[in-house]
Amino acid sequence: MAAKTADELSKLALNGAKDKDDNPSISGKAKETNGNLSDQDDSEDAEDAAQGAGAPTAAKKKKKRKPKKKKAAPKEQSDPPRVKLSQLFPSGNYPAGEEVEYKNDNAYRTTSEEKRHLDRVKSEWLSDYRQSAEIHRQVRQWAKANIKPGMSLTEIAEGIEDGTRALTGHPGLEEGDNIVGGVGFPTGLNLDHIAAHYSPNAGNKTILQENNVMKVDFGVHLNGYIVDSAFTIAFDPKYDNLLNAVKDATNTGIREAGIDVRVGDIGAAIQETMESYELELDGKTYPIKAIRNLNGHDIVQNSIHGGKSVPIVKSNDQTKMEEGEVFAIETFGSTGRGYVTDDLECSHYALRADHPNVPLRVSSARNLLSVIKKSFGTLPFCRRYLDRLGQEKYLLGLNNLVSSGIVEAYPPLVDIKGSYTAQFEHTILLRPTVKEVISRGDDY
Ligand SMILES: [Co+2]
Numbered sequence: 001m002a003a004k005t006a007d008e009l010s011k012l013a014l015n016g017a018k019d020k021d022d023n024p025s026i027s028g029k030a031k032e033t034n035g036n037l038s039d040q041d042d043s044e045d046a047e048d049a050a051q052g053a054g055a056p057t058a059a060k061k062k063k064k065r066k067p068k069k070k071k072a073a074p075k076e077q078s079d080p081p082r083v084k085l086s087q088l089f090p091s092g093n094y095p096a097g098e099e100v101e102y103k104n105d106n107a108y109r110t111t112s113e114e115k116r117h118l119d120r121v122k123s124e125w126l127s128d129y130r131q132s133a134e135i136h137r138q139v140r141q142w143a144k145a146n147i148k149p150g151m152s153l154t155e156i157a158e159g160i161e162d163g164t165r166a167l168t169g170h171p172g173l174e175e176g177d178n179i180v181g182g183v184g185f186p187t188g189l190n191l192d193h194i195a196a197h198y199s200p201n202a203g204n205k206t207i208l209q210e211n212n213v214m215k216v217d218f219g220v221h222l223n224g225y226i227v228d229s230a231f232t233i234a235f236d237p238k239y240d241n242l243l244n245a246v247k248d249a250t251n252t253g254i255r256e257a258g259i260d261v262r263v264g265d266i267g268a269a270i271q272e273t274m275e276s277y278e279l280e281l282d283g284k285t286y287p288i289k290a291i292r293n294l295n296g297h298d299i300v301q302n303s304i305h306g307g308k309s310v311p312i313v314k315s316n317d318q319t320k321m322e323e324g325e326v327f328a329i330e331t332f333g334s335t336g337r338g339y340v341t342d343d344l345e346c347s348h349y350a351l352r353a354d355h356p357n358v359p360l361r362v363s364s365a366r367n368l369l370s371v372i373k374k375s376f377g378t379l380p381f382c383r384r385y386l387d388r389l390g391q392e393k394y395l396l397g398l399n400n401l402v403s404s405g406i407v408e409a410y411p412p413l414v415d416i417k418g419s420y421t422a423q424f425e426h427t428i429l430l431r432p433t434v435k436e437v438i439s440r441g442d443d444y
């Protein structure tokens with residue numbers, strides 16, 4: 001999910017209030033859900049062997065019937081992905097992301113005993129992140145193999161979300177379940193000039209076309225630790241250079257990121273890479289621009305935007321990245337203006353962590369607020385997620401919560417019509433000893 005640079009006007013208006021969220025208080029909703037990953041499939045191998053070919057007569061004679069055997073725990077992911085990931089990793093050791101050693105002044109961290117200790121005390125945090133990242137990889141593997149022109153955006157979004165819910169083991173229908181694990185934010189399916197924050201609402205009939213450029217941006221979380229990662233799909237190779245530019249720019253940002261690095265410097269490096277590309281489209285050459293009012297961002301527990309931004313153009317922002325922080329490094333390239341504005345019907349929302357306590361006169365708003373708090377906390381959600389919880393006729397209440405400053409709306413962000421935009425995004429952990437690109441896969 002992207003962070004949009006605050007508009008100058010709203011920046012001024014919010015200046016007083018802004019001071020407060022410099023110190024975002026994180027409501028630790030973490031619960032112990034993992035850990036008991038074993039004792040599913042121990043005795044089953046032996047039984048499988050006994051029932052193998054050639055054994056039927058022996059098996060019949062003995063007739064040692066166990067009281068109803070459970071189906072053997074699957075050893076590999078299904079298609080579509082529905083096997084809970086913890087079943088595939090009974091040891092609880094999830095694969096690491098790409099681990100990159102720190103350089104220069106930070107090179108000592110790799111071997112520092114003090115830093116290694118700091119790493120060890122956060123092992124659950126790391127395990128949750130690695131599990132979420134592996135779920136992201138498995139779900140997107142399915143998405144990449146199965147998304148084809150002719151599918152509806154609703155079908156695609158639901159496929160990704162059903163996979164995420166199954167693999168985390170959190171269907172998200174019981175009160176509080178989605179806060180323990182599941183989808184980290186609404187699945188963004190952004191076509192062409194739409195850069196971010198578009199997810200189909202109920203009744204959306206949009207069908208993916210052969211000539212679309214679609215950004216697929218989805219999140220997986222466990223205990224509020226969100227992996228935010230995105231890629232771009234195009235079926236027509238004529239867009240290759242646009243996709244290559246953005247992939248390269250995102251990797252530049254990942255390479256430059258590190259403890260004590262100024263975010264403005266990262267933006268400059270990203271912009272330089274992005275703008276070294278151009279795209280020839282139907283006989284016309286377009287420079288590829290970094291979308292200057294979209295940013296990467298830090299991620300804190302239960303909040304997709306922690307308060308720091310990572311610009312994707314040169315900037316004087318002196319803010320430094322710090323040890324232990326988590327960042328979504330995402331870049332957007334465009335053949336248009338390189339600047340996005342709000343447009344189209346809103347689907348994405350999130351409860352504001354620092355929301356004011358204002359009396360709500362609309363009763364449906366009060367009820368909806370209670371549902372949002374119990375089901376999503378401060379995790380972003382979309383209208384379809386309210387629909388599947390059985391909520392009806394909630395738009396008046398929802399709009400009331402937005403205008404009261406309790407819920408923030410994230411409308412779609414678009415460049416000019418006729419332009420094409422692309423996005424790649426990874427989540428990185430600035431661990432004390434090493435930078436871990438947690439969502440890295442063979443694909444991007
Ligand atoms: Co993001």
